[in-house]
Structure formats: C-alpha cells, structure tokens
Amino acid sequence: MSHQGQSREWNSSAYHRLSQPQVSWGKKVLSRLKLRGDERVLDAGCGTGRLTAELIAALPRGRVVGLDLSRNMLVEARNHLRSKPVSLVAADLLHLPFESAFDGIVSTAAFHWVLDHRRLFVSLRRALLPGGWLQAQCGGGPNLARLRNRVGQLAHTSLYAPYLARFKEPWFFAGNEQSAEMLRDAGFVNVETSVEAAPTVLDDAHEYEEFVRNIILRAHLRQIPSEALRTKFLAELTERATADDPPYSLDYWRLNLSGAVT
Template identity: 55%
Template sequence: MPQPPGASREWNAEEYHRLSAPQFLWGQRVLNDLHLRGDEWVLDAGCGTGKLTRLLLQNVPRGRVVGLDVSRNMVLHAQQNLRPDFGNQVQFVAADLLRLPFLCRFDGIFSTASFHWVLDHDALFRNLFQTLKPGGWLHAQCGGGPNLERLRERVRTLSRKTEFARWLAAFPEPWFFSDAETAASGLRAAGFEDVRTDVEPASFSVPTSQEFEDYLRTFVLHRHLERLPTEQLRQQFVHELAAASAHDNPPWALDYWRLNLRARKPE
C-alpha cells in the first residue's frame, strides 16, 4: 500500500506498524483501565493499523468493534490484519472524526494517540457525543499539555533557517495539545458528564540516531516533511534534529505527555 505523494491526511502504515511499540504500550494501559462486560459495541476512533483494535476485539467477544480512521492506508492495513481473525465482529470505516457517520450507535468510544491531530476539539467532542448511545462512555488518550515541547521548539527554530523557511516558516503546527482543564470544559459543553481529565508524562528515548529520524518521519513530522520539495531537504531536516538531540541526556529522547479523557453521555 504505497503512500500517495502529497496526500496530506495519509500515513505510512507499514512504518507506523513497525515503530509503534510505545503507542501500543500506552494504549494497552488505557485499555486495561476499561472494565468491559464483553458484549459492547465500541468505536476505535483513529484506529491506525489496528494493533489496539485487536485487543479491544478480544475484550468484547460477544460485541462488535468499528475501527475508524481518516487515513485509507491505515484502514486498509488494519482491515487486512484483523478481518481474517475476527470476520464480521469488526468493521472499518475511512472517515473524519469531525464528520462521524453514526448516531446513538455505540456503547463506548475508545481512542488513543489520535485526538491531538484534530484541531477543533469542541467539534470533535460534539461528534463523539452524538455517536454514543445514552449512558455510553468515552475512554481516550492523546497528546496534551507540554507534549514534545523541546522538540517543537527545535522544529520552530529550524523552520526559520534559510533553506527551510520558504516552505515551513509560516506552517502552523498540525496538532492541538490541550490541557486537562480545557478538555474537561469542552467535554462538559458537548453534554458529557462524569468528566475526568489529567495529563501525565510519557517520555522515552530511542537507541540510535537512525531510529530517531525514522520515528520523526513517520510519527511527528510527516506533515512538515510533505511540504519540503526534495528528499535531500527532508533528510537534512530530520538529520539536524537528530544531531541536536544527540547531545540531550539521554540522547534521542522524545518528551511526550499524554492527556487522559474519561466521560459519559447521560442516560
């Protein structure tokens, strides 16, 4: 499944699947906190390549899971991995979280590492709310608070350098890292109750400069790199970030912070 050139909502699904061990561990912790009966209908909102969708499916043997993602590469990858093992217990939809095609359909919404890619959280929360049945739950985690602040500062500085400025100096960040209070009031404004939100640190480092560069290309800076016109410039951009990070202690660390979101739609 090649990634179409310039397709700004696409991801490199193969590389994501290969390098997403940290996201998988974070997601497992979120899932372990969910106490499922086993017969729920659950939406995995921003399912990616479906590693966590698989765990969800194992936890609802008498229920159903719909994996939804805006990236067709991701949806196809997840579908190919999961349909042979789960048949009709799982369905996939390529759609935008801001245009969810469901009304009062799900007992719960699970989502990890996705909501920060949606810039309008008020609209996102309204969409999620309408998708749930009365009494349905939202259990999600995404980037939040000071997520990747050190890396983002370096990206801003590098983007102003002569060789990159034409394409990146005015490029707005493609993420929204909400704080816990803003997220809580947005959820309440959408109609949710029993709202609980918090931000927690989740830094990790990778062992080599090459892995750091691969990681930046696939997970963090693909939207930035798409704007650069040559592979040489793309290489230079991630290489300079890796070189700066080599002097950190520990080297090649990613200063991640996670925002946890839990809420319920009233009965």
C-alpha cells in the same frame, strides 16, 4: 490524490512497525475499561489496528468498529485484523457517520490531530447511546515542547524558511482543564481529565530519524520539496537529539480524557 488526500495519509507500514510507544500507552488506556464483553465499541482513529485487536479480544460477544481517515491505515488494519470480527470505516472524526450507535468509544493517540476539539466532542457524544462512555488519550499539555522548539528554530533558518516559516503545526495539544470544560459543554458528565509525562527513548539515531520522519513530522516534511533537504532537516534534528540526556529521547506528554453520556 488531492493535496488534502495526501495530508491525511500515513506511511502505514512504517507506523505499524514503529508504533510500540503508542501501543504501550494505548494498552494502559484499554486496561481502564470495565467491560462486560458484549458492548458495541468504536475505536476512533484506529490506525493500523494493533490496539483494535486487543479490543476485539476483550469483547467476545460485542461488536467493534475501527474508524480512521487514512485509507493507508485502514488497508494495513484490514490486513492485520484479517479473519477477526470487526468493521472498518473510513470517515472523519469530526463528522462521524453514527448516531446513538455505541456503548463506548475508545481513542488513543488520535485526537491531537484534530484541531477543533469542541466539534470533535459533539461528534463523539452524538455517536454514543444513552449511558455510553468515552475513554481516550492523546497528546496534550507541553507535548514534545523540546522537539517543537527545535523545529521552530530550524524553520526560521534561511534553508527551510521558504517552506516552513509560515507552516502551522498540525496538532492541538490541549490542557486538562480546557478539555474538561469542552467535554462538559459537549454534553459529557462524570468528566475526568489529566496530563501525564510519557518520556520515550528510542534505541539509536536511525530509529529516532525514522520515528520522527514517519510519525511526528510527516506533515512538516511534506512542505519541504526535495528528499535531500528533508533528509538534511531530519539529520539536524537527530544530531541535536544525540546530545540529549538520555540521547534520542522524546518529551511526550499524554492527555487522558474520560466521560459519560446520560
């Protein structure tokens, strides 16, 4: 697999097992949809399909397409959604292979992994039918500022600097006003955006380490060439999190995005 191929990949079985925070946030997003039950809806960045399953249940006469860039995620989603009426597509959100195809697009916990939101929103708008809507949430605002600050400090120590000092964060955490402007520029109307705190407390050091390893810092850790050093890096972050109040808490913030096309 190419380097680019690796960087898009996830440990999908770990994500499926650990993604309870993302699933709870996503369920709140789905609860905002006002569905008739017959719409064609795209789950943009569907991951292992835990929320896609909820969407399928809410659309008994509709059609759901789950789309993701990661083959591992799609294999896990295929397994999780077996026997359910869904199409799974491997594609990049920046180059959606759809034009005027959907009544709605839902996306949760995915857009911050895409660095160019202007292009992303144009790609999404193209995939929607006239009258279509977008309901999405991703990381935004000061998302994970405390953890990122710690990562930044460690990255500049002599042990990790050769691998991480020049590594660019793989996320874009946009602000709500900036996002509203970009959505309008892409042709969306009735745009609403907001940023909300979503602090998340993990059970213990082991769960914290697993979560940070497999979900948040997977791209960072790929820069570090040995498992021993990766484990040490994570242990240093976990030790700092032990002293937090409450321990093992992650300072998540979510950006809500909605809009429609005419």
